[in-house]
Amino acid sequence: MREEVIEKYPFLRAGLRQYFGEGVSLQSFLEENEFYVRKSADFLYSIMNGEDPPFPTDGEERVKNYIITKIILTYIRDYFISARYAIRERKVLYETLEKENDVRNLKSVARELDVDIDKDGGNYLIPIPSFLKNAVVFNDRELKLCNQELKGGNVVASKHVLSKILREAFYRRYMQEVNEVVEFPQGVDELIKPFVGEVISRSREIRQERANLGPLNEKSFPPCLAEIINQMKMGANVSHPGRFFLVTFLHRIGLPNDEIMKYFGKVPDFAEKITKYQIEHITGTGRGREYSVPSCQTLMSLGLCYKERDPLCSSGRISHPLTFYRIKNLGNRAVGNTGSVNRVSKSRKTQEQQAP
Numbered sequence: 001m002r003e004e005v006i007e008k009y010p011f012l013r014a015g016l017r018q019y020f021g022e023g024v025s026l027q028s029f030l031e032e033n034e035f036y037v038r039k040s041a042d043f044l045y046s047i048m049n050g051e052d053p054p055f056p057t058d059g060e061e062r063v064k065n066y067i068i069t070k071i072i073l074t075y076i077r078d079y080f081i082s083a084r085y086a087i088r089e090r091k092v093l094y095e096t097l098e099k100e101n102d103v104r105n106l107k108s109v110a111r112e113l114d115v116d117i118d119k120d121g122g123n124y125l126i127p128i129p130s131f132l133k134n135a136v137v138f139n140d141r142e143l144k145l146c147n148q149e150l151k152g153g154n155v156v157a158s159k160h161v162l163s164k165i166l167r168e169a170f171y172r173r174y175m176q177e178v179n180e181v182v183e184f185p186q187g188v189d190e191l192i193k194p195f196v197g198e199v200i201s202r203s204r205e206i207r208q209e210r211a212n213l214g215p216l217n218e219k220s221f222p223p224c225l226a227e228i229i230n231q232m233k234m235g236a237n238v239s240h241p242g243r244f245f246l247v248t249f250l251h252r253i254g255l256p257n258d259e260i261m262k263y264f265g266k267v268p269d270f271a272e273k274i275t276k277y278q279i280e281h282i283t284g285t286g287r288g289r290e291y292s293v294p295s296c297q298t299l300m301s302l303g304l305c306y307k308e309r310d311p312l313c314s315s316g317r318i319s320h321p322l323t324f325y326r327i328k329n330l331g332n333r334a335v336g337n338t339g340s341v342n343r344v345s346k347s348r349k350t351q352e353q354q355a356p
């Protein structure tokens with residue numbers, strides 16, 4: 001297989017054969033590539049902090065980074081870290097497939113991901129069970145079976161739809177594989193451990209910070225957020241900074257993107273695709289970085305603060321809407337435990353932004 005194909009699709013077995021080598025033990029491979037182990041761990045740490053580090057452009061580095069990151073994720077077996085990384089790979093794969101013009105490459109990728117495809121004129125035939133297994137994206141009309149042309153037990157898919165199916169097949173497979181239980185030999189354990197300690201503790205911190213906010217409770221939302229939601233429910237046209245604040249806040253308290261989408265349902269200029277893109281951009285689940293929730297000071301300067309509506313806000317003790325939420329949600333025991341509410345406070349790149 002040509003080198004540039006392996007570099008574009010680093011998960012292909014051919015890449016593994018080429019850069020891992022035949023008959024080489026995992027321990028020797030990692031020993032020889034300690035440089036990439038360090039780089040892959042740094043890469044994961046950046047992703048954990050909501051940063052958007054680019055994948056290496058050099059072919060060998062790209063493939064080795066992919067292989068070693070997968071080994072590290074299998075070693076760590078942390079769903080949260082794996083998902084963050086896999087979402088990045090999934091996005092890049094989709095963009096690459098959308099630009100792919102060589103049918104042989106599409107077939108190689110499909111074969112690797114166990115998706116049977118056949119060329120049918122300008123389209124591709126995908127067996128219905130295979131299509132359904134991978135068309136599980138919430139709210140994506142393009143992947144609904146009722147919107148597909150069917151032919152002899154197959155979906156007649158455009159390349160665009162095929163790219164989405166392959167993207168989902170990749171993500172499903174990747175998450176399954178990195179979460180399998182694997183016994184690593186002691187030598188490998190000793191090699192990886194020193195590099196992944198920070199990644200693991202950062203993941204714990206993030207989970208702890210999320211847990212500190214308590215379960216989702218709309219009644220604990222600060223007045224500024226309640227006002228935006230109220231306006232949206234009435235069908236008013238909420239400003240971009242207001243929407244941005246809403247998305248960052250809901251994301252930060254743990255709502256998945258599809259739940260955040262529901263808040264936009266009554267907005268007059270609601271366009272599902274654009275809203276979905278914007279939410280992905282703000283939450284860092286697309287290509288972008290993860291944005292922080294604006295502070296009270298920022299919200300005040302934007303005319304979005306309604307502190308006079310709540311005694312806690314008007315007491316002057318609140319400098320961040322998440323602090324309000326935590327105190328209301330968990331009671332006063334949370335007051336002395338507010339600490340940093342910025343989940344990505346260790347990030348070098350993430351900054352508070354007023355609007356995307």
Ligand code: SF4
Nearest residue numbers: 222224296305306313
């Ligand atoms: S003080 Fe802060 S939390 Fe309270 S309404 Fe104003 S911006 Fe929102």
